[in-house]
């Protein structure tokens with residue numbers, strides 16, 4: 444854990460406790476965000492997410508093929524830089540107004556060579572290609 448991560452982690456924990464103490468069971472439901480590496484060929488995925496509104500920086504993560512990176516949303520949006528081999532992109536991975544209804548508590552992104560798929564449960568279970576690489 445680097446210095447930046449530890450500086451960010453403490454306010455996140457404090458905020459999480461505050462929210463869960465104040466809210467009702469329904470509105471206090473946490474939303475989880477998962478980024479799953481499905482690139483194949485043992486390719487690593489580098490992930491760096493920030494919440495623009497409150498300036499949380501989740502730090503750099505290297506997610507191996509078949510691995511997942513996940514966190515609970517403590518802000519209304521997250522912007523992530525994703526990189527692998529020679530591809531790179533900056534994507535709005537979570538935005539509460541866009542995603543709260545369709546994610547239903549869990550925004551699950553599957554990262555593949557052709558692009559970023561979001562898992563959607565309705566009307567039928569499927570992964571929908573939302574973004575492609577430049």
Ligand SMILES: *[C@@H]1O[C@H](CO)[C@@H](O)[C@H](O)[C@H]1NC(C)=O
Nearest residue numbers: 484485486487488505507508
């Ligand atoms: C992925 O990352 C691991 C750990 O840093 C490294 O050992 C491995 O060589 C990387 N794989 C590729 C395909 O670059």
